[in-house]
Amino acid sequence: xxLFHAAASPFVRKVMVVLHETAQLQDVEIVPAIGxxxxxxxxxxxxNPLGKIPALQRPDGPALYDxxxxxxxxxxxxxxxxxxxxxxxxxxxxxxxxxxxxxAAVLMVYETRCRPDDMQFAPWVDAQWDKVARxxxxxxxxWMSHLAGPLDIGHIAMGxxxxxxxxxxxxxxxxxxxxxxxxxxxxxxxxxxxxQTQPS
Numbered sequence: 001x002x003l004f005h006a007a008a009s010p011f012v013r014k015v016m017v018v019l020h021e022t023a024q025l026q027d028v029e030i031v032p033a034i035g036x037x038x039x040x041x042x043x044x045x046x047x048n049p050l051g052k053i054p055a056l057q058r059p060d061g062p063a064l065y066d067x068x069x070x071x072x073x074x075x076x077x078x079x080x081x082x083x084x085x086x087x088x089x090x091x092x093x094x095x096x097x098x099x100x101x102x103x104a105a106v107l108m109v110y111e112t113r114c115r116p117d118d119m120q121f122a123p124w125v126d127a128q129w130d131k132v133a134r135x136x137x138x139x140x141x142x143w144m145s146h147l148a149g150p151l152d153i154g155h156i157a158m159g160x161x162x163x164x165x166x167x168x169x170x171x172x173x174x175x176x177x178x179x180x181x182x183x184x185x186x187x188x189x190x191x192x193x194x195x196q197t198q199p200s
Contacts, residue, residue, distance in 0.1 A: 002057040004033040004044040008199045010102040010164035011067040012054045017156045018071045020193035022078035028056075068095060071153055082153045090146055094139070094154030098161040101135050104128040105161075109168050129172060132165070140178040147184050159188045167199055 003019075005012050019025045033044050033053050047063035048055040055065040056073070064070050075082035083091055108128045111120055139147075139158065147155060162185045165174050175182035188194065 001027055001059065002029045002031050004047060004053050004055040004057075005030045006032070006034050006053055007197075008167070009053055010106070010160045011099070013163075013197050013199065014067050014157055014160045015054045015056070015070050015074070016197045017160060017193045018074050018080075018082065018153075020196055021082070021151070021156065022074055022080040024074060024078055068092075068099065071095075071156075075153065082151070082156070084150075084152055087146070087149075087152065091152040091154040094143055094146060095157040097135050097139060097143075098154070098157035101132050101161040102164055104131040105164055105169060129169075132172075132174070136174055136178050136181060140181040144180050144184065147181075147188075155188065156193075159185065159191075159194055163189065163194070163198075 003012075003015065005016070007013070016025075019028060031044075033055075044053065044055045044057075044063075045051050047057055048065040050065070052065065054067055054070055055063050056070045057063045064073055072083055074080075105128070108125050111125050111128075143154075147158065162174070162181070165172065175185075
């Protein structure tokens with residue numbers, strides 16, 4: 001299999017953490033793919049017409065894309081139970097919440113990276129951060145008992161989302177008003193899978 005990869009992408013990192021946690025890293029060739037919506041020529045367009053990563057090319061079928069699809073495929077392939085039947089909908093909802101945080105945080109980066117200075121719109125950036133803040137409030141208030149339980153895809157996605165906030169938006173200091181979540185992240189970040197996938 002081939003994984004189209006950029007280390008700074010939180011969505012790619014989520015897949016990489018799953019590969020580590022399920023002992024499948026040796027089954028995948030890492031293929032660099034670096035670009036953004038305004039410069040997609042280096043993205044795997046033949047494997048994902050949306051021009052986004054991650055994308056996973058399988059030897060026996062069409063490429064898979066969207067990190068949620070890839071992660072569930074890898075979990076099923078390894079029999080890893082990252083989408084456990086007893087709490088599948090909770091795990092997937094937490095994953096969707098984390099993915100929403102990552103979506104908003106990436107869009108904030110694109111606003112300054114892809115738009116000329118005179119076309120950037122600060123209220124739009126702040127609106128993206130408002131999404132992040134609301135999601136963090138909800139997780140901190142309602143999801144800590146789930147995060148204290150056995151590892152599933154929700155843990156992995158949330159760990160990657162919070163780490164991306166530190167990586168790209170450290171000045172926003174998400175930890176200040178989310179003490180329980182911050183304490184959880186500090187512990188989760190010590191997992192070998194997270195240590196091995198830190199973006200440079």
